[in-house]
Amino acid sequence: MKTYIGIDLGGTNVRVGIVTEDGEVLQQIKSPSYAKEGPEKVMANIKQMVKQLDGWEKCTAVGVGVPGPCSQQTGSMTMSTNLPGFTGYPIASELSEEFGMPAFIENDADVAGLAEALVGDGKGLPVVMYVTISTGIGGCLIVNGKCLSGKHGYGGEIANMIVGTSRNKYNHLTPGAVENEASGTAVSRKGRERLSELNIQHAGEVFELAAQGNEIAQSIVEEAVNDLAQMFASIAALADPDMFILGGGMMKSADVFLEPMLQRYRMITHEALHDTPFVIAQLEEPGLIGAAMLPKSHGY
Amino acid sequence: MKTYIGIDLGGTNVRVGIVTEDGEVLQQIKSPSYAKEGPEKVMANIKQMVKQLDGWEKCTAVGVGVPGPCSQQTGSMTMSTNLPGFTGYPIASELSEEFGMPAFIENDADVAGLAEALVGDGKGLPVVMYVTISTGIGGCLIVNGKCLSGKHGYGGEIANMIVGTSRNKYNHLTPGAVENEASGTAVSRKGRERLSELNIQHAGEVFELAAQGNEIAQSIVEEAVNDLAQMFASIAALADPDMFILGGGMMKSADVFLEPMLQRYRMITHEALHDTPFVIAQLEEPGLIGAAMLPKSHGY
Numbered sequence: 001m002k003t004y005i006g007i008d009l010g011g012t013n014v015r016v017g018i019v020t021e022d023g024e025v026l027q028q029i030k031s032p033s034y035a036k037e038g039p040e041k042v043m044a045n046i047k048q049m050v051k052q053l054d055g056w057e058k059c060t061a062v063g064v065g066v067p068g069p070c071s072q073q074t075g076s077m078t079m080s081t082n083l084p085g086f087t088g089y090p091i092a093s094e095l096s097e098e099f100g101m102p103a104f105i106e107n108d109a110d111v112a113g114l115a116e117a118l119v120g121d122g123k124g125l126p127v128v129m130y131v132t133i134s135t136g137i138g139g140c141l142i143v144n145g146k147c148l149s150g151k152h153g154y155g156g157e158i159a160n161m162i163v164g165t166s167r168n169k170y171n172h173l174t175p176g177a178v179e180n181e182a183s184g185t186a187v188s189r190k191g192r193e194r195l196s197e198l199n200i201q202h203a204g205e206v207f208e209l210a211a212q213g214n215e216i217a218q219s220i221v222e223e224a225v226n227d228l229a230q231m232f233a234s235i236a237a238l239a240d241p242d243m244f245i246l247g248g249g250m251m252k253s254a255d256v257f258l259e260p261m262l263q264r265y266r267m268i269t270h271e272a273l274h275d276t277p278f279v280i281a282q283l284e285e286p287g288l289i290g291a292a293m294l295p296k297s298h299g300y
Numbered sequence: 301m302k303t304y305i306g307i308d309l310g311g312t313n314v315r316v317g318i319v320t321e322d323g324e325v326l327q328q329i330k331s332p333s334y335a336k337e338g339p340e341k342v343m344a345n346i347k348q349m350v351k352q353l354d355g356w357e358k359c360t361a362v363g364v365g366v367p368g369p370c371s372q373q374t375g376s377m378t379m380s381t382n383l384p385g386f387t388g389y390p391i392a393s394e395l396s397e398e399f400g401m402p403a404f405i406e407n408d409a410d411v412a413g414l415a416e417a418l419v420g421d422g423k424g425l426p427v428v429m430y431v432t433i434s435t436g437i438g439g440c441l442i443v444n445g446k447c448l449s450g451k452h453g454y455g456g457e458i459a460n461m462i463v464g465t466s467r468n469k470y471n472h473l474t475p476g477a478v479e480n481e482a483s484g485t486a487v488s489r490k491g492r493e494r495l496s497e498l499n500i501q502h503a504g505e506v507f508e509l510a511a512q513g514n515e516i517a518q519s520i521v522e523e524a525v526n527d528l529a530q531m532f533a534s535i536a537a538l539a540d541p542d543m544f545i546l547g548g549g550m551m552k553s554a555d556v557f558l559e560p561m562l563q564r565y566r567m568i569t570h571e572a573l574h575d576t577p578f579v580i581a582q583l584e585e586p587g588l589i590g591a592a593m594l595p596k597s598h599g600y
Contacts, residue, residue: 127448127450127451127455139538141538141539143443143448148427148443148539148540149540150427150539150540150541150542151427151540151541151542151576152540152572152573152576153540154536154537154540154570154572154573155427155538155539155540156538157537157540157570158537158538159537160533160537160568160569160570161533161534161537161538162530162533162534162568163465164465165463165464165465165526165530174533174567174568174569226465230462230465233460233461233462233474234461234462234534234538235538236454237454237457237458237459237460237461238439238441238455238456238458238461238534238535238538238539239441239448239450239455239538239539240448240449240450240451240452240453240454240455240457241450241451242450242451267474268460268462268474269460269474270454270457270460272452272454273452273454276451276452
């Protein structure tokens with residue numbers, strides 16, 4: 001059975017491992033990523049870690065998940081907020097040369113989606129939409145086992161999908177962008193604004209208050225539910241996926257918002273689309289597994 | 301060079317032809333489709349027409365474009381408003397048996413999009429989004445030369461993308477569905493409502509009045525421009541296509557609305573997406589060519 005080297009490179013930690021083509025993690029090692037010390041230190045550490053893995057030389061290829069948008073043409077990041085100095089750094093070609101095998105990189109949301117589509121609940125389905133709702137909102141549309149990255153690598157970057165036309169502008173995103181209206185950050189912001197006496201720290205508290213019957217919290221949840229439903233309806237209208245897979249920190253509150261969100265989704269979509277399954281991501285190591293699956297999605 | 305039989309079956313007319321794998325139409329014949337006389341008459345007529353084409357026996361496969369949603373599993377239409385009796389009728393298997401070659405069917409918007417993506421301006425591009433704006437709004441996302449049809453065959457059926465949350469309900473579509481706000485029908489409806497003294501018959505008159513400086517017509521055009529831009533922005537956020545190709549009757553008024561629409565699109569999308577080309581469909585026979593390209597998109 002083929003094996004791949006997976007590298008899950010974050011701003012804080014890096015994990016490397018050997019993963020089978022079926023997505024089984026055979027070995028893994030974790031370390032600080034040393035992001036602040038710059039690309040040379042980060043890369044030297046990764047190379048040393050990989051060489052500690054038994055049988056790394058027998059792997060077919062290497063895949064790297066990184067925290068930001070990438071160019072598959074150059075094998076480098078196009079923006080690297082959490083990995084200083086990595087914009088344009090030739091990660092893929094350097095690792096390919098070091099290990100003597102093909103190397104691929106992709107952003108971490110796409111990599112996690114790929115894992116869910118190839119070895120998680122989406123296994124075997126032609127069209128899978130992975131959506132992560134957390135601090136931000138991101139995603140990946142996986143068509144026949146491959147991330148649809150698009151012309152500029154922005155495929156699946158649904159943060160800026162517009163769900164309302166008369167909303168405030170908060171940041172670089174367009175007013176009404178779903179990330180500013182229905183992410184964990186957005187729910188938390190609305191909680192701080194409208195429940196100012198309760199010293200809200202994170203979105204989970206707003207969901208908990210809603211479940212306990214707090215009407216202000218319920219109205220915040222209802223807004224998020226409506227906006228998320230509209231985002232999912234737009235995705236369904238364009239891609240009609242075989243499955244939606246939902247990940248990200250906000251899924252901890254899925255018992256509060258998921259069922260109302262599905263009800264709303266069904267209200268605003270064509271009847272034919274109502275049976276599309278929405279499942280919560282279950283893989284424990286989607287970042288590492290997905291990184292290892294990257295070469296496979298490219299035919300290696 | 302491979303050749304294919306293309307069949308463009310409409311509610312009024314049917315065209316059959318022989319098309320090369322490069323999209324060149326070698327021969328074509330047109331006839332009434334005899335839709336009202338039922339499937340047997342329609343199919344008998346098509347079979348007879350194909351057999352009048354020189355060299356039909358040497359074609360690799362046959363493709364049919366039909367006016368409504370299809371199931372590729374059964375090779376039949378799932379709804380056939382304009383072809384009575386065709387819901388569930390096994391078009392593909394009957395033609396495959398008659399001509400002794402593989403047969404495929406797909407709805408006409410998808411087929412037109414496929415033609416534009418495979419032999420029109422989208423030729424060679426990995427991700428092409430074809431959008432037709434006419435009586436309705438439809439489309440097709442073509443990924444690596446194949447229509448993304450999705451779980452229920454609703455992929456690309458963007459009519460129901462929601463572009464506003466406080467709009468009226470007009471029909472079976474969701475309030476705020478782009479087709480009810482920015483199609484030719486919608487522009488014409490708004491013209492009749494708001495310019496009732498002018499006896500508006502079709503959308504083109506509203507665009508012409510706007511170009512002549514009529515402020516009410518201009519406000520109708522501005523609404524359509526904003527709503528279409530939002531639809532295109534949502535598509536770009538999910539699929540980041542290499543090219544948008546625009547067809548349909550409303551393109552006759554492109555000189556009035558396309559440039560303002562692009563300006564609005566650029567206002568509400570990430571800077572990286574601003575250089576995505578929007579081109580107007582140029583093929584003269586997209587229905588016939590696209591039907592013939594269907595087998596090719598399935599690997600024949």
